[in-house]
Amino acid sequence: MQGNPTDIARQLLAIESLLGSAEFVPAKRNPLPTLDIPAPAQAPVQAQAGPGENLSPEQKAHALAELDAKEIRGCKKCPLSKTRTHTVFGEVNPNADLVFVGEAPGADEDASGRPFVGRAGELLTKMIHAMGLTRDDVFICNTVKCRPPNNRPPAGEEADACWDYLVRQLQIIQPRVIVTLGNPASKGLLMTKIGITKLRGNWQQLPDIGPGLAGIAVMPTFHPAYVLRNYSPDTRGKVWSDLQAVMARLGLTLPKQNGQPTKTAEHE
Numbered sequence: 001m002q003g004n005p006t007d008i009a010r011q012l013l014a015i016e017s018l019l020g021s022a023e024f025v026p027a028k029r030n031p032l033p034t035l036d037i038p039a040p041a042q043a044p045v046q047a048q049a050g051p052g053e054n055l056s057p058e059q060k061a062h063a064l065a066e067l068d069a070k071e072i073r074g075c076k077k078c079p080l081s082k083t084r085t086h087t088v089f090g091e092v093n094p095n096a097d098l099v100f101v102g103e104a105p106g107a108d109e110d111a112s113g114r115p116f117v118g119r120a121g122e123l124l125t126k127m128i129h130a131m132g133l134t135r136d137d138v139f140i141c142n143t144v145k146c147r148p149p150n151n152r153p154p155a156g157e158e159a160d161a162c163w164d165y166l167v168r169q170l171q172i173i174q175p176r177v178i179v180t181l182g183n184p185a186s187k188g189l190l191m192t193k194i195g196i197t198k199l200r201g202n203w204q205q206l207p208d209i210g211p212g213l214a215g216i217a218v219m220p221t222f223h224p225a226y227v228l229r230n231y232s233p234d235t236r237g238k239v240w241s242d243l244q245a246v247m248a249r250l251g252l253t254l255p256k257q258n259g260q261p262t263k264t265a266e267h268e
Contacts, residue, residue, distance in 0.1 A: 051212065055172070060172050061094040067165065068087075072165055075146075075161070077162075078162075079158075080144070080148060083146075083147075084110060084147055086110060087113065087145045087146055088109045088141075088142060088147075089141070090115055090139060090141025091115060091139070092135055092136055092139065093137055093139050094139070096137065097177065098137070098139075098177050098178075098179065098246065098250060099140075099141070099177075100139070100141075100179045101178060101181065101189060102140075102182065103144065103182055103184040103185055103223065104142050104144040104153075105144070105145070105147040106120070106151050110147035115140045115141055119225075119228060123224040124140070124224045127239065127243060130243065132252055139169075141166070143184060143185050143189070145165060146158075146162075163188075167209055170210075170213055175216065176217065176250060177219065177249055179218075179221060179246060180218060180219070180221070181221065182223030182226060183195060186218075190220070196220055200221050201241060203217055203219060203245070204217075204218040204219070204220065206218050217249055219245060221242040222235065222239055227239060
């Protein structure tokens, strides 16, 4: 942060109140180096109609429920089906303008069948609230629908097995913006080898991974679990900057000192 010391102090207080206070600080670790570079220039992508483009919110909800009940809950495409307690489909708004995509369920998510309900989930909820939204306004999911044992990163075959499910979720929802949380989700959805420290803070376009999805705006940012491990004003400030860019793209009013952002109407 640069500028007048008084303004800097106010910004830090805003970040502190919006993304949590020092009571959540874990053991101190050195944050990974961050290189903020412009995103590579991308040519406009010609959009194609997707399966969810002409569906009503009720039809989207039905399509998502069918995908979950008929395919994902009983999925045995990879070895994770033998160790899971529950599949974790995602939740909650089938007509959301904004979708958050993480890596994989953890122990709390595996036990409950819901995404982002542990400590990282609590922070994600605070991040969503800081934008003037609630979890009911957005859709939250992971690239992989079952928990890898010991919370290890998903293996290639596991991510591949769930890829079609993620694509179809996004096709049904048809969001305006996707926020990818962390390295695996960002690299996977954007089909890139560039790491999150270089990707974050720079708008990207979703590649042509399926009809109706090419060109959707993507904002990569740090995973909430990373923020908890590197709980510094610098890390939280970067995440808040990324969320503010998303708010601007969606037409949400930036928060004032004693106010809250104004939520836009859901797209039809």
